[in-house]
Structures are given as C-alpha cells and as structure tokens.
Amino acid sequence: MSLNLKSLISVLNADWAGTDKDVFIDHISIDSRSLQNGSQTLFFALAGVNNDAHSFIPDLIKNGVQNFVVQYIPENYADKANFLVVENTLQALQEFAAYYRNLFHFPIIGLTGSNGKTIVKEWLNFLLSPDFNIIRSPKSYNSQVGVPLSVIAINEKHNLGIFEAGISTVNEMGKLEKIIRPTIGVLTNIGSAHDEGFKNLVQKIDEKLLLFKECPVIIYQKNEIVDSCLSQFAAEYMMHPRKLFSWSFTDQSAAVFISKKETKNEDTVIQYRYKNENFTLEIPFSDSASVENAISCLLVLLYFNYDQNAIQSRIKMLYPVRMRLEVKNGINNCSIIDDSYSSDFQSLKIALDFLESQKKKGASKTVILSDIFQSGFTNEELYSKVAQLISDNKINRVIGIGPTISSFKNQFENSTMFPNTADFIAAIEHLNFNNETILVKGARSFQFEEIVSLLEEKTHETVLEINLDAISQNYNYFKAKLATNVKMMAMVKAFGYGNGGLEIAKLLEHHKVDYLGVAFADEGILLKNGGIKLPIMVLNPESTSFPSIIQYQLEPEIYSIKGLNAFLKIAREKNLKDFPIHIKIDTGMHRLGFEENTLEDLIQTLKGNSTVRVQSVLSHLATSDDPKHYDFVNKQIALFEKLSSRLISELNINPIRHILNTSGISNFPNAQYNMVRLGIGLYGVSNDPAEQKYLENVGTLKSIISQVRTIPAGDSVGYGRRFMAEKETKIATIPIGYADGIARLWGNEVGFVVIKNQKAKIVGSVCMDMLMVNVTEIDCKEGDSVVIFGESPTVIEMAEALKTIPYEIMTSISQRVKRVFFR
Structure with missing residues (x-):
C-alpha cells in the first residue's frame, strides 16, 4: 500500500487540519499499543462507548505517528500532526476499506454463516493456493473492524481473495458487503450462534444473505428455510443473473447431491452426483461439521472447474485448523506463543502484537519463523518488510527455518538460520533458550508443532485452557454498561479466580483497565514482579505485610483504626508522603470495614495527616444478585452515600468511590459512583440467566x-x-x-x-x-x-x-x- 494522504480527504469526506498533505501512507492502524506504528501510519482513532482512542493521540505523536483520522482534534494538538476530521471514525475506516477494495479487480470469495467460516476459509486457502496468490482474512477477522483491516492488506500481486463476514444483529452485513464485494458467495452452516441478535432464524438468514447482494453465484446447502429466504432475496435483488449452486444430502434437485455417506475409522467417504456423473470423495474427518465444511470447499473447486483427480488428492490432504494463539510455559523460564500452523505476512503482524502484550518482565523476545508463503510480494520485498517488522517490534533474536528465509539472513540482526526443521531440532540444545518469550510461527509443512513440544515445559496431560478473547469480550460487555468516566477495577485475586493471575493482568493492562484488585499482598507482589505497572489494591492486607506493600507500591485497603494506626506508624518511619490507601466502610456485609460509630475516630486520625492519601472509599454489597434483597441493597447504598459524603466533607478530599461488584454493575446502574469492581463476570459467570448468554466461557x-x-x-x-x-x-x-x-x-x-x-x-x-x-x-x-x-x-x-x-x-x-x- 502506498497512498497519498491528500487523495484520502475527499474519499473520507473529511475536513483537513495539518501541515503536510503530500505524505504517503503505507500502514493503517487502530491499535495505539502496536510497535508497528510509524511516520507513514494512518491511525484511525476509533471512539467506542467507553474507549476513546483520541486520548492516545499525544503518546502516538511522541512515538512518531503523524497522520490521524479523528472525530475531533485533541486540545493544543492542531498544529502538531496531520488530521482528517470526520463524523464517525469507524464509518471512515469502513469507507476507506471499500475505496481500497475497489482499486483491485480479481475474484473474491465471501463467506458467511453461523459456523465454519474460518475453517472453510483456511481450507480454501490450502486447496487453491497452488494456483492463486491469495489474500485472506487473518484468523477470525470478520467483524465491523476486522473486515476492513483484512481487506486493507490486499496488494497488487494478489489474484484471489477469501474474506469472512460475521454479524451479530441486523443492519451490519450491508456495511461489510460494500467492503468485501464478493464475486463468489459461500453460505456455511446456519446454527444458533448469535441468535439473540435477531427476531428469528429467517431474519438472521436474510441479514447474512445481504453479503451476496451483487454476487453472481451463491454456494449453499439446500434446505426449506434457506431456499425460501433465497427466493425472497432473488426477487428483491435482481441486479444481474445469479447462479444458485447448491448441495444436499436429501434433495435430489441440488446441483451436487450426496447420495451416500459412510464413516471409515477417522475418515468419511461420500458419493455425489454432479452434472449427471457420479463420483466418490474421501474426506479425512468423521464429524458432521467437518464433512459439511469440506463439501462447501468441494463446491468451490467444482465452480472453478477443477478436475476430479485434483479434487480427490487435495481434499484428502485437509487438516484440522488451529484458530488460536496459545501461550504455554516453556523450559528454562521461557514462555511459548504457539502459532505453529500458520505463516503469512498479515498474521505475523497480529502475532507480533500478541507477543508484545504477553512478554514476561525481564525476558527477551525471540521469534522462530519459517519461510512465508503467499505474501503477494517478491521475496526481496517480503523479507525486507519482515525484517523491518521484526526491527519495529524490538525482537532480540530471530531463528529462521527454511531455504528462502535463510537466503535473506543478512536482513536480520542477531539471527540464526536453518534450512529445515530437522536441522534446527538437531541444534536445539546449543541455542540456549533461557528467560525468553518465544513466538513459534511456521507454515504447516514445516511441522513446528515438534519445536513447540521440545520447548514446552513438561507437565501432566490435564490442562485448563483460558480463552483471553473471552475475557476481553466479557470485560467490554460490562464496560459498556458504565457511564462515561466511570473507572473499572478488575479483580484478579485467587490466581484470577483460578484462571491465572499474571497472564490475565497483562491482558487487562493491555486493555488499559484502571485498577487491579487482589486479596493479599503476595498476590500483588507476584504481579508487580511480573512487570504489571497498573495500580493494585490489596483488599485484605495483614499488618505484617505493610512493609512489603510499601516496598512494591501496592495500595492497601484499610478497614479498622488498629490497621490504620499500624500502617501510619510504618509509613512515618519510612517518611512517606501521600501514600495511597483505600478506606473500607461496612454498610451491612459485616465482614470488614469502619462502621458508622467508628467514623469519628477515623476522621480525627486522618485529619491533617499528610503521610497517606485517601485514594478511594468503598463498601461491599451483600446481596446485589438476589431480587428478594434489593431493598437491603438500596439501604446499603444509601448508608454508603451518607458515610462517604461525611468523610469527603470533613476531610476535604475527593476520592474515588466504589460499591458495585459484578451483579451490582448490572442491577444498580445508579450507584456506579467513580468506579466499579468487576469480578466473576470477567470470567464468564453471571447469576442472571438472561445475562449469562451474553458472556463467553473463559x-x-x-x-x-x-x-x-x-x-x-x-x-x-x-x-x-x-x-x-x-x-x-x-x-x-x-x-x-x-x-x-x-x-x-x-x-x-x-x-x-x-x-x-x-x-x-x-x-x-x-x-x-x-x-x-x-x-x-x-x-x-x-x-x-x-x-x-x-x-x-x-x-x-x-x-x-x-x-x-x-x-x-x-x-x-x-x-x-x-x-x-x-x-
């Protein structure tokens, strides 16, 4: 990509403010934390309900970014960078992607459905890659933001695109259709995913079909409901002749009729009829979902007029798709990021950002990388870009595996190259892996899973898999419930509710959560030693832990005069000034906290005291999840208002106030004060069955x-x-x-x-x-x-x-x- 910034003003219908219109853009970004941002980056400052990327613009300018698409210019920055001012930055990102898509004229396969989109996309990439230079959505980039970012990665060398489009409610697919503009449509399995966003199944199908509004051919599995929707769809959008290319196990009128299906061990053998001829096909899976996904791929190959021998040999080689990046404990205090089944330029960018977010404190960053395929660039262009990417991400050492990347060794600093995986494995003991965060990223043919197995710390075969994307989704679900400027404290006590405290804390820090909450000082010390810089409140500090709390800059909850005096004594001995503490008020939980009759002693002790600063005043709800006791909750809130207001008035302070836990966030929105504390909801559990369906299993x-x-x-x-x-x-x-x-x-x-x-x-x-x-x-x-x-x-x-x-x-x-x- 190389686009003149000046040309984009009219494309985005933007107002201009800046110093230089004649710069060229080669990178689009929406992530202020990415190390790939630079002087030729165009940063779209997306503004959500609670996250406004405009606030990161000053830091981005400091880091060398000069070009922004914004809804407003931050105060005092109008003359410090180039700004394209638009009404809505997400809409502008989508308009830019649609404009960029229209610069290219080659076949585009558009995929939608409830299940199977990503798998069919990856399999089609594998099946068609011998004959095409393919650009495809990385991972599951199929959302209102993911689709534009995927399409923007097209370059002049590509001659086939495969993009997936995911929606969760009405009025979304029309926006994605303008960006993808598919010439071949594939409708995968329609299931119950995201049902809550639609009135019924018909409405969901109708919305998904909008992706194919101008598509000459639609590939799908025949059934009564889909056929009925397609009939209505055809009547509404008769822009040009449209071919319905269908398959079925039961309807002989389908273009491809599956007459027989039988399972043999782990494989499935089907017999199908196409153009009055019968064929047999072996699919290397036995589960029904994989078989259906393979049949969708079969129809695409038939549409492209592949002969039966090519179809047989290629589909027989299909493989399970890994759709996630995994973080594993490695040998010698290393962390392993396992991306061992994929090697393309776009997904490398994503993996490097993930590496940055998961790096261990004090650990160096290492990348083990195979030859990269299907980039659309010449090898010289590609490895020059890869080397720049590696440099931008401050990778400490690179291990390249493959004949092509090895031939570009001189492009990479501190690199070691091997012609193949076997040679690397033979030398692994001499490579001295120690205290490193290692990204293992390789094309499937390099069998990098063997490398992961060798580098992984050996433990027994029971594992607890933690879905970090689910935590992000749950965090954003609750954050969207908060009023503007209400802070969020995320609870990571008890080892992140059993899920893993440090890794989750890193993710939350990446999301710029305001506070972390732990139960005991040693939990907070572990996080600080792991490199967490967020403020951490210790909810149940023992007086013996006060010196450690001070040493590691943790912030104690103080719930008694005895505890306060003990902390003040140590604080004075260390000559502290304005050390943050959090005052706990007991409003009815009767577990910990100052009661109303002890408030006067608290006020007198704190008056005129400059050793500590009351950072927040809090209380804890006893029954925020039980409608039978909502009257009691309201009494707690009223008492908290009364007692905290008295503290604020008599001490002349302006602390953060917080009383709501997970259930409270949902059930008592009028008591959000300045901050809320998100606990079990972050980990995908709600006491409300109606709310539970919106949370993801972690x-x-x-x-x-x-x-x-x-x-x-x-x-x-x-x-x-x-x-x-x-x-x-x-x-x-x-x-x-x-x-x-x-x-x-x-x-x-x-x-x-x-x-x-x-x-x-x-x-x-x-x-x-x-x-x-x-x-x-x-x-x-x-x-x-x-x-x-x-x-x-x-x-x-x-x-x-x-x-x-x-x-x-x-x-x-x-x-x-x-x-x-x-x-």
Whole structure:
C-alpha cells in the first residue's frame, strides 16, 4: 500500500487540519499499543462507548505517528500532526476499506454463516493456493473492524481473495458487503450462534444473505428455510443473473447431491452426483461439521472447474485448523506463543502484537519463523518488510527455518538460520533458550508443532485452557454498561479466580483497565514482579505485610483504626508522603470495614495527616444478585452515600468511590459512583440467566483418556465398590482427581465429562489423581480428549449439582494443572 494522504480527504469526506498533505501512507492502524506504528501510519482513532482512542493521540505523536483520522482534534494538538476530521471514525475506516477494495479487480470469495467460516476459509486457502496468490482474512477477522483491516492488506500481486463476514444483529452485513464485494458467495452452516441478535432464524438468514447482494453465484446447502429466504432475496435483488449452486444430502434437485455417506475409522467417504456423473470423495474427518465444511470447499473447486483427480488428492490432504494463539510455559523460564500452523505476512503482524502484550518482565523476545508463503510480494520485498517488522517490534533474536528465509539472513540482526526443521531440532540444545518469550510461527509443512513440544515445559496431560478473547469480550460487555468516566477495577485475586493471575493482568493492562484488585499482598507482589505497572489494591492486607506493600507500591485497603494506626506508624518511619490507601466502610456485609460509630475516630486520625492519601472509599454489597434483597441493597447504598459524603466533607478530599461488584454493575446502574469492581463476570459467570448468554466461557478444563477397559456384569469400579456394573460396561480412566480440584461429590453418577461431544457419567468415587467414566455408548480410545468443564458441563451446572457456587469450582483447580492461554 502506498497512498497519498491528500487523495484520502475527499474519499473520507473529511475536513483537513495539518501541515503536510503530500505524505504517503503505507500502514493503517487502530491499535495505539502496536510497535508497528510509524511516520507513514494512518491511525484511525476509533471512539467506542467507553474507549476513546483520541486520548492516545499525544503518546502516538511522541512515538512518531503523524497522520490521524479523528472525530475531533485533541486540545493544543492542531498544529502538531496531520488530521482528517470526520463524523464517525469507524464509518471512515469502513469507507476507506471499500475505496481500497475497489482499486483491485480479481475474484473474491465471501463467506458467511453461523459456523465454519474460518475453517472453510483456511481450507480454501490450502486447496487453491497452488494456483492463486491469495489474500485472506487473518484468523477470525470478520467483524465491523476486522473486515476492513483484512481487506486493507490486499496488494497488487494478489489474484484471489477469501474474506469472512460475521454479524451479530441486523443492519451490519450491508456495511461489510460494500467492503468485501464478493464475486463468489459461500453460505456455511446456519446454527444458533448469535441468535439473540435477531427476531428469528429467517431474519438472521436474510441479514447474512445481504453479503451476496451483487454476487453472481451463491454456494449453499439446500434446505426449506434457506431456499425460501433465497427466493425472497432473488426477487428483491435482481441486479444481474445469479447462479444458485447448491448441495444436499436429501434433495435430489441440488446441483451436487450426496447420495451416500459412510464413516471409515477417522475418515468419511461420500458419493455425489454432479452434472449427471457420479463420483466418490474421501474426506479425512468423521464429524458432521467437518464433512459439511469440506463439501462447501468441494463446491468451490467444482465452480472453478477443477478436475476430479485434483479434487480427490487435495481434499484428502485437509487438516484440522488451529484458530488460536496459545501461550504455554516453556523450559528454562521461557514462555511459548504457539502459532505453529500458520505463516503469512498479515498474521505475523497480529502475532507480533500478541507477543508484545504477553512478554514476561525481564525476558527477551525471540521469534522462530519459517519461510512465508503467499505474501503477494517478491521475496526481496517480503523479507525486507519482515525484517523491518521484526526491527519495529524490538525482537532480540530471530531463528529462521527454511531455504528462502535463510537466503535473506543478512536482513536480520542477531539471527540464526536453518534450512529445515530437522536441522534446527538437531541444534536445539546449543541455542540456549533461557528467560525468553518465544513466538513459534511456521507454515504447516514445516511441522513446528515438534519445536513447540521440545520447548514446552513438561507437565501432566490435564490442562485448563483460558480463552483471553473471552475475557476481553466479557470485560467490554460490562464496560459498556458504565457511564462515561466511570473507572473499572478488575479483580484478579485467587490466581484470577483460578484462571491465572499474571497472564490475565497483562491482558487487562493491555486493555488499559484502571485498577487491579487482589486479596493479599503476595498476590500483588507476584504481579508487580511480573512487570504489571497498573495500580493494585490489596483488599485484605495483614499488618505484617505493610512493609512489603510499601516496598512494591501496592495500595492497601484499610478497614479498622488498629490497621490504620499500624500502617501510619510504618509509613512515618519510612517518611512517606501521600501514600495511597483505600478506606473500607461496612454498610451491612459485616465482614470488614469502619462502621458508622467508628467514623469519628477515623476522621480525627486522618485529619491533617499528610503521610497517606485517601485514594478511594468503598463498601461491599451483600446481596446485589438476589431480587428478594434489593431493598437491603438500596439501604446499603444509601448508608454508603451518607458515610462517604461525611468523610469527603470533613476531610476535604475527593476520592474515588466504589460499591458495585459484578451483579451490582448490572442491577444498580445508579450507584456506579467513580468506579466499579468487576469480578466473576470477567470470567464468564453471571447469576442472571438472561445475562449469562451474553458472556463467553473463559476456562475449559481438559484431560485425556488414559485407559479403556470392558468389565463384565457384577464387577465394581473404584474405592468402596460404589459402582457395580449391571451389564457389560466399558470404562475409561481419566488422569484427574480431587487433588486437581474435582470434588468427590461430583462422582458416583452425579457428574459427567464430555467425550466426542457425548456425556460420559462418572462412576464410582473420584480418586485423588483419577476418575472413571462410563463410555459404553461412546466410540473412544486411549488418548482421546476429555472435557471436564467448559461449555458443557458449565461451572454453573456443576455448582448447582454440588449445592455450591461457581467461584468454588473455579478456584479449586490445583496449581499442578497447567494453564494454557490462547487467543
């Protein structure tokens, strides 16, 4: 990309303010934290409900960014950079992407549907890449922001595009259609995802079909509802002849009719009829979703007139798609970012930004990178750009693997090159990996999963997978409920509610949360030692921890005169001035805090005291989640208003005030004061079933099958013979038990795990390190994956069955269970 800034003024219908219209733009950004921003970056300052990127413009200018699309110019900065002033910066980003898309004239495949978009996109890229130079959406960039960023990556060397479009409600697809302008439309599986944004299924299909408004061909699976919607769609948008290219298992009028489908081990063999000829196709998957996605790909190949031999050989080589970046503990105090199945220029940019957000304090940054394919650039252009990207991101060392990247070794500082993965593995012991954050990014053919396996810290096979994107989604859901300028404190106590405190704190710092909350000083010290710079409040500080709190610049909650005097004594000894403290008022929880009759002593102790500063005044709601007790909550809020106002008046201070927890944010919006405290909601749990559907599951506890055995009728399983087989029964043993946090009460057929998307009841007692499940009706084998909790069963379901709360389930997961973080 190389565009003159002057030409974009009319494209965006913008007002100009600046010093130089004749600069050229080669990079578009919406992320102020990206190290890839520079003098030729055009930064779109997106303004959301609670996040306004205009506030980051001064820092961006300091870092060398000179060109901005804004809704307003920050005060005193009109003459310090170039500004294109528009009414709405998101709309301007979309208009720019639509303009940029119109500069190119080659086939574009547009994908939409409820499920399968990303997988079909990745598979089509694999199937068509021998014959095309493809640009595609990186990862799942299919939103109102992701789609424009994907399309902006097109360059002159591409000759086929594959872009996915995702929507969650009406009036969204029309905007994406103008940006993608597909010439080939693919409608993937229509399921229940995002149902809450539509009145009914028909409305959802109608909205998705708008992507194909000017599309000459639409590929889809025939069924009565979709056909009816397409009929109406055709009547409404008859801009040119349109071909409906359909497939079906049941309707013989489809262009491609699947007459037979049978499963053989892990594969599926289908027989299909196309143009009155019959063909057989082997698909290397047995699950129905993968088979449907492969058939969508088949129709695209047929549309492109591929011969049957090419179709057979290519589809047989399809592979499981990894759609996430994973953070894993590595050897020698390293962190591994596993992106070992993808190597293209656009996704490298995303991975490098993720590396920056996840780097460990004091750790150097390393990239292990394979040859990059399908960039659209010549090798000279490509590796020059990659080297610049690596330099901009301040990578400490580069390890290149592949003949092409090796030939450009002189472009990279502090680099080591290997012609292939085997040579790297042979030399791995001499590369001295130690205290590094390592991005492992390679094309699938390089088999970088072997490198990840060698660098990964070895622990047992039970893992708790933490979806960082889900945490971001949940954070933004609650942040959108806040009034302007209300701060957010995110609770990361108890090891992030069992999910992993430091990694989640890094993500929250990336999102510029205002405060972090921990229970004890050692939790805060761990975060500070991990490089967290956010202010951290310690909710339950013990007086013995006050010296450490001061040393690590933590901020204590003070809830008694005794505690206050103890802290003041140490603070005076250290000659502190205006050290921030947080005053806790007891308004009815009766756990910790100053009561009304102790307020006078508090005021007299603090009056005229310059050693400490009251940073905030807070209280805690006892029943914000239970409508039966809302009157009590309102009394708590009224008492908090009375007592905190008295403190403010008599001490002449202006502290932050906060009383709302997760349920309070949703149920008592009029009591937000200056800040709220987000706890369990951040981790995907709500006490309100209506709200729960808007939150995303964060933690999935997984293990594997260690052994499968069949026992005869009359035999027992486990300690105490609490399960007796009434008939021949197949039993699988899973290496997880109560020492890992699985309650013994969850055993004896109360609870279940999920194997191959089927429930398997736990039989017998849960052991310390193992549990056994009934898999008589499940086709499974040793090594198969097992879900202990996540989407099913949820921690809410488990808590209800065990007569406890989700907090207990989540925080009980042992530290010996490895946490794997992914995006």
